[in-house]
Amino acid sequence: MKPPKNHETELDSEAARRALDYYLNPSPTRPGERSPIWSLHKGVTPQQAHDHAIALLRCAATTAHETALHQEGSARELTFALMHMMDMARALLEHTLTVQDAP
Numbered sequence: 636m637k638p639p640k641n642h643e644t645e646l647d648s649e650a651a652r653r654a655l656d657y658y659l660n661p662s663p664t665r666p667g668e669r670s671p672i673w674s675l676h677k678g679v680t681p682q683q684a685h686d687h688a689i690a691l692l693r694c695a696a697t698t699a700h701e702t703a704l705h706q707e708g709s710a711r712e713l714t715f716a717l718m719h720m721m722d723m724a725r726a727l728l729e730h731t732l733t734v735q736d737a738p
Contacts, residue, residue: 685728692725 666672675684699718703711 685732689725689728692721692728696721696725 696718699714699721703714703718706714
């Protein structure tokens, strides 16, 4: 059998929980219309950003390729076209590395 509830204590506990949540777990601010959805960590070098962009393009192209294998018709062609555009963007980024490294 459950002990009888003390409504005064429950209300105080609930009020205390809400107060703690308000001060210790504030609601995250909603991004504005012009706020970026994400940003780079401070201290990321241009080289690190460049390398990560190449890796992201490689992953995206692989995902597009695997997706296209399970499609037919124009959807398949469109997905392969997307994959090729990502591969071209990656090749351009990789080319900038070779140009920068050249004497």
